[in-house]
Amino acid sequence: MPSDTVISTQSLTKRFTVKKTEVTAVTDLSIDVRRGELVAFLGPNGAGKSTSLRMLTTLIPPTSGGASVAGYDIERDPSGVRSRIGYVGQGSSGSFSQRVRDELLSQGAFYGMGRRERTQRTDELISSLELESFASRTVQQLSGGQKRRLDIALGLVHAPAVLFLDEPSTGLDPQSRANLWEHIVALRARYGTTVFLTTHYLEEADRYAERVMVMDSGRVIADDTAATLKANLAGDAITLTLDEATHLARASSAVERLAGAGAERRDDRTLAFTAPQGSALLPRLLRELDHEGIRVTTATAVPPTLDDVFLALTGRTLRDADKTEPDSPETSNDETRTLEGSTR
Amino acid sequence: MTAALEARTVRPQLARDTWNVLLRELKPMVRDPFSLIFSLLQPLVFLGLFGPLLVAQSGQDLATTLAWFVPGVLVMIVLFGTGATGSNLQYEMMTGSHERTLVAPLSRPALLIGRALKEVAPIVVQALVIVGIAMIFGFRAHPLGLLAGLGLLAVFGIGLGALSYSLALATKEHEWLFWGVQQSLIFPLLILSGVLLPLDGGPGWMRAVASFNPVSHVVEAQRALLGGSFGSSEVLWGWLAALLVALVGLAVGVRAIRKSS
Numbered sequence A: 001m002p003s004d005t006v007i008s009t010q011s012l013t014k015r016f017t018v019k020k021t022e023v024t025a026v027t028d029l030s031i032d033v034r035r036g037e038l039v040a041f042l043g044p045n046g047a048g049k050s051t052s053l054r055m056l057t058t059l060i061p062p063t064s065g066g067a068s069v070a071g072y073d074i075e076r077d078p079s080g081v082r083s084r085i086g087y088v089g090q091g092s093s094g095s096f097s098q099r100v101r102d103e104l105l106s107q108g109a110f111y112g113m114g115r116r117e118r119t120q121r122t123d124e125l126i127s128s129l130e131l132e133s134f135a136s137r138t139v140q141q142l143s144g145g146q147k148r149r150l151d152i153a154l155g156l157v158h159a160p161a162v163l164f165l166d167e168p169s170t171g172l173d174p175q176s177r178a179n180l181w182e183h184i185v186a187l188r189a190r191y192g193t194t195v196f197l198t199t200h201y202l203e204e205a206d207r208y209a210e211r212v213m214v215m216d217s218g219r220v221i222a223d224d225t226a227a228t229l230k231a232n233l234a235g236d237a238i239t240l241t242l243d244e245a246t247h248l249a250r251a252s253s254a255v256e257r258l259a260g261a262g263a264e265r266r267d268d269r270t271l272a273f274t275a276p277q278g279s280a281l282l283p284r285l286l287r288e289l290d291h292e293g294i295r296v297t298t299a300t301a302v303p304p305t306l307d308d309v310f311l312a313l314t315g316r317t318l319r320d321a322d323k324t325e326p327d328s329p330e331t332s333n334d335e336t337r338t339l340e341g342s343t344r
Numbered sequence B: 001m002t003a004a005l006e007a008r009t010v011r012p013q014l015a016r017d018t019w020n021v022l023l024r025e026l027k028p029m030v031r032d033p034f035s036l037i038f039s040l041l042q043p044l045v046f047l048g049l050f051g052p053l054l055v056a057q058s059g060q061d062l063a064t065t066l067a068w069f070v071p072g073v074l075v076m077i078v079l080f081g082t083g084a085t086g087s088n089l090q091y092e093m094m095t096g097s098h099e100r101t102l103v104a105p106l107s108r109p110a111l112l113i114g115r116a117l118k119e120v121a122p123i124v125v126q127a128l129v130i131v132g133i134a135m136i137f138g139f140r141a142h143p144l145g146l147l148a149g150l151g152l153l154a155v156f157g158i159g160l161g162a163l164s165y166s167l168a169l170a171t172k173e174h175e176w177l178f179w180g181v182q183q184s185l186i187f188p189l190l191i192l193s194g195v196l197l198p199l200d201g202g203p204g205w206m207r208a209v210a211s212f213n214p215v216s217h218v219v220e221a222q223r224a225l226l227g228g229s230f231g232s233s234e235v236l237w238g239w240l241a242a243l244l245v246a247l248v249g250l251a252v253g254v255r256a257i258r259k260s261s
């Protein structure tokens, strides 16, 4: 694999057998991630995001296919992979009875760091993740957002080449989510770590990821920057209101000619259509209509979201997909979440 | 500055990793030693309420009764405290911190052995507190016998702890299953060991079962050791039973942790 490729998978596949029926959680995953990228797996519950991460982090073996992570083969040399990656799972990484600072120091020891080195690194991470005031609290006394920040610090103690984050912000209130993301972005800028995360929040993938892999039913169905995905797959939603109803038919055919898309009638004076790069097309369309003596009173262009991309790819919206998915293992994760909430 | 760290590849090493896991497990205890004393409440209740009953029933004096009963209470600490320690691991499995340790470059057996070894610390501290309190009421233990007795409890505790962790690994997120199995094993083991009541007057089958119960042998050896008799056959059988529990526990536990994901 090229020297700047940190993750490379070849037809990585995972099947589970549940009550004698086979479930293919991940099918033929073949991706390459370059050093320093921030990649997001976006997909509904049950899409196979966690399973992919669990294979890449050596927690479970693939059924077939292979992968190398940080220079090591996940099956031939799992301990090589482990020593070079950080992993923040869907749950909370700190043990409920341990103090924040102690957990970071122990983690350093687990990765073979000497006393001085791990103390330095612990202090550094406590300060960069703003954990100072909780450093001698036990994990069970932390809020959800604070726990998540500790989890990320734990994942970074040994300066891994790749940091895997499984739904880092799920279950947090909007403010803690924003705060967590600020930290992720800042840490990446500071350490240049490759970050590979999963999310089912569209807005997060859109806003923070440099590269989005859309995952559905175990397959990656799109892989690009959010901007390119939106431009190529979804297009802008354009709405035009005309001065007179009698112009509607002619305007509609002009749209069809220029945008190559059929326009939908909203009411007797309003047309709506979706077109790739629609906002770039709009000025030309307005000139053309003007030329034909058709006056446009209002024109709006709404850029697409990743949900539109998901809709274009799968025929369902991500929100609907999240609702309909019978999420068997997720139920146990939900239990985890309520458990975390209660102190013990 | 991260460049020096970046190049490092750490390989699992059983001894070093066991040591690091053990140190981590000891931290909550060192930070909050009072939690240990708090969990002594139950054995103290037994000592305080059961002791007088035993005195009344046997017609022997308090010191003689304590010499018989205190070793049993010490074994009970191990049964109830160490036998339940798997629930900590189970909780860490449910919250995700166990998963984090599985992704670290640690030797898998070390994750279990380190945890099991940690059990020695609470056992020794709690046993000494109980012996100290019993001494106020006239209990006397042979000093070297006490030392050997603590060693015996430690070995037995490592095995029982490893079994408790194995049960946690086997029952995964099903807390009810862990406690169900744990309780339905601990109580028969306790009663069929003669810790609380002598089995001498019990039915034959009970005595037969008790002779296969490692807990009985550990209790009898404990009584002999605290009484200062080192060379008796009870002591030998007690050590054999404790070592057997430790070996079986560690073997089962290491197998279970290797399969954990």
Ligand SMILES: Nc1ncnc2c1ncn2[C@@H]1O[C@H](COP(=O)(O)OP(=O)(O)O)[C@@H](O)[C@H]1O
Residues within 6 Å of the ligand: A016, A017, A018, A023, A024, A025, A043, A044, A045, A046, A047, A048, A049, A050, A051, A052, A327, A328, A329
């Ligand atoms: N340990 C498991 N045993 C059986 N089926 C599983 C297991 N883990 C995941 N699955 C199944 O694999 C599919 C993908 O799950 P997962 O990777 O957790 O999805 P996501 O993280 O995207 O929500 C789901 O259908 C889920 O039911």
Ligand SMILES: [Mg+2]
Residues within 6 Å of the ligand: A046, A049, A050, A051, A090, A166, A167
């Ligand atoms: Mg998941």
